[in-house]
Amino acid sequence: MSNLEPIIEVKNLVKVFHSRGRTITAVDDVSFDVMEGEIFGMIGPNGAGKSTTFSMLTTLVKPSGGSIKVAGFDVYKQDDKIRPLIGIVPQKLSLYPDLTARENLELMGRLYDVPKDVMNEKIEYYLKLVGLSSHADRFTGGFSGGMKQRLSVICAVLHEPQIIFWDEPSTGLDPQTRQSIWKLAKKFNGEGKTLVFTTHYMEEADNLCDRVAVMNLGKMVALDSPESLKEKTGSSNLEETFINLTGEEVRD
Amino acid sequence: MTIMSEIRHAWIITVKEFRQLSRKKALMVPLFLFPIIMIIFFGYGMGGTVKNAPILIVNDDTGMASSSLVQEIGTYTSTYDGSPMFKVTYTKDMARAEAESKIDAGMYKAVLLIPHDYSDRLAKNEDVILTLLTDSSDTTTSGIIINFMIQLMSRSGPASLDVPNIYGNLEYLDFLTPAVIALTIFMGSVATTGSAIAGEKEDGTIVRILMTPVSRRSVILGKTLYQLILQIARAVILILAAYFLVGFHMNGSWLLVALVLVIFTLGGVGMGIVMSTRVDDMESFFQLNLLVTLPSMFVTGVFFPLSSVPNWMRYIAYCLPLTYANEAMRTIMIKGQGLSAISTDLIILSFFALITFGAGVHLFRREA
CATH class of the missing domain: 3.40.1710.10 (abc type-2 transporter like domain)
Known part of the structure; x- marks a missing residue:
């Protein structure tokens, strides 16, 4: 799927947090490119710096050092140019429980300045796509985890973003919902959208991603296609590869 | 980003807040009914008038x-x-x-x-x-x-019953109502602003909003507009209730009342934002809220005149913004005085609004 044009360029990225007199380097000199049209995965144990990197890529948190360019725009100075081009599926599903599915979608559509008639068309289309048409006018507070996840995804794509950032797409989902989420991801990718994932699940990375960045303790320890990673570490599956690269110790 | 699109985005947030409010039926009782009940019960119960x-x-x-x-x-x-x-x-x-x-x-x-x-x-x-x-x-x-x-x-001549009361027949209800309005607006704006943001933090919705092209300025503006409309509506309902149910007398300018309430609401919204940035969920917010707003309720002379409290209590009262709002509201609504009589109160309230609102915007923008 991917072209060879980088759509995201990350150079020497650093993020330092100061908390109660302690300095924590969450992301330590990380550089990588994401190519246009590829599915790019970031995997790593807890505390590896995935989420922090994700927040910086999505303009939510400013880097302490280094640079990020998304679609040619600098996250420091041009975050207002970047935001309309990206869609974000946050880890917390982030839906208003006291609004209906349709109202949640309409809110997102309006905030992204999608013209009203286009928006209504897209809402119908996407609700049908994820099988939520009959639940459109129900409050999302009563939705199941899988329904929330599907709604959360389509909230992020109403404005047809070039890049979709997706934080832990299938954490806590049943196998059926996970399959449908992956199918959705592949469909968006097939439409030419670039996808950037974070995940704990090796199976997910193996199944979906063109390339995987393995992060550990704030550093990037490997970046390659799932096949090459397995080959390099002499492992039969990505889970083994992951343990090989990041160690067996349990993280907190 | 043009000003027009900022305002349009802010208005989207305002509408969203109202829509959410309309879904919270249980919240309507404390928001609208409680202050009215308070006026009726305190007004009669604490005995402004004596009869028979x-x-x-x-x-x-x-x-x-x-x-x-x-x-x-x-x-x-x-x-x-x-x-x-x-x-x-x-x-x-x-x-x-x-x-x-x-x-x-x-x-x-x-x-x-x-x-x-x-x-x-x-x-x-x-x-x-x-x-x-x-x-x-x-x-x-x-x-x-x-x-x-x-x-x-103390009358001069023995012939007539002259009750020298310079503000008309001032009764406890007249004393109570302006301050209950100020108290209601204060507690309401702090609590609804803060709990809404704390709730949005808890379920992650605020993060999604902040990831859209909408600026944080617009988000705050939208929430503030919502609060201004909501709190002024509450004040109007409360004043109407006080007028029709217990016969409250208004002696001053409605415009000045509105001015005091708008400035005070801005301060309350700012304070709610500041408090919400200090917590991660609704429950912690409500604990913090109790700590901040409850002393104001009892110390600032809502229910009794400050002239009747000991000095140490008066000094505390003078540190709390509600005291000045009470004073301004009473000066306008009972004494019927103009802008010059409440200028000190207004200056202090404006400072309060400026400081809390400034701090709120700053902390909100800094937070992820």
Whole structure:
């Protein structure tokens, strides 16, 4: 799927947090490119710096050092140019429980300045796509985890973003919902959208991603296609590869 | 990003807030009904007016002056519902000790002793002392009776009952209502702003909003617009309720009331934002809220005048913004004064709004 044009360029990225007199380097000199049209995965144990990197890529948190360019725009100075081009599926599903599915979608559509008639068309289309048409006018507070996840995804794509950032797409989902989420991801990718994932699940990375960045303790320890990673570490599956690269110790 | 699109985005947030409010039926009760209930219960319960209070007048004087005095007391009616203030029993030649025993027995709230030479001495323009015994176990009623009698005795000529009350017949409800409005707006704006943001943090929705092209400025502006509309609506409903249900008198300018409330709401919104940035969920917010708003309720003279509290309490009150809002509201609504009379209060409230709002915007923008 991917072209060879980088759509995201990350150079020497650093993020330092100061908390109660302690300095924590969450992301330590990380550089990588994401190519246009590829599915790019970031995997790593807890505390590896995935989420922090994700927040910086999505303009939510400013880097302490280094640079990020998304679609040619600098996250420091041009975050207002970047935001309309990206869609974000946050880890917390982030839906208003006291609004209906349709109202949640309409809110997102309006905030992204999608013209009203286009928006209504897209809402119908996407609700049908994820099988939520009959639940459109129900409050999302009563939705199941899988329904929330599907709604959360389509909230992020109403404005047809070039890049979709997706934080832990299938954490806590049943196998059926996970399959449908992956199918959705592949469909968006097939439409030419670039996808950037974070995940704990090796199976997910193996199944979906063109390339995987393995992060550990704030550093990037490997970046390659799932096949090459397995080959390099002499492992039969990505889970083994992951343990090989990041160690067996349990993280907190 | 143009100003127009910022305002449009802000308005989207405002509409969203109202839509959410409309879904929270249970919230409507504390928002709209509670302040009205408070005015009715406190207003009547804490006894602004006294009606049909049994009093005994022991009149040992036989002159004209005393009989007209007695008649004035007997026919005096309070302004609210037309009932006489006192139910008077007349007698003479009763010793003070016996009169006291009648109060002890709970038969009378007060006994007024008129000496036998009352009319004579008044005619000669000499000092005359009347004795008023009251049931001091009922502080509210006895306080009102004492005040009434003092005013009655301090009149210049003996002919008419002139109750010198410069702000009209000021009753407890008139005193209470302006401050309850200020209190309601304060607690409401802090709590609804802060809890909404804390809730959005808890379920992650604020993060999604902040990831859209909408600026944080617009998000705050949208929430502030919502609060201004909501709080002013609450004030209007409260004032209407006070007017129709308990006959509250408005002596001043509505425009000034609106000005005070808008500035005060901005301060409350700012404070709610500041507090919400210090917590991660709704429950912690409500604990913090209790700590911040409850002392204001009791210390700032909503229910009793600050002149009646000890100095140390007054010093605390002067550190709390609600004190100045109460003062400004009473100055406008009871005394009917203009801008110059409340300028100090307005300056302090504006500072409060500026500081909390500035800090709120700063902390909100810095937070992820």
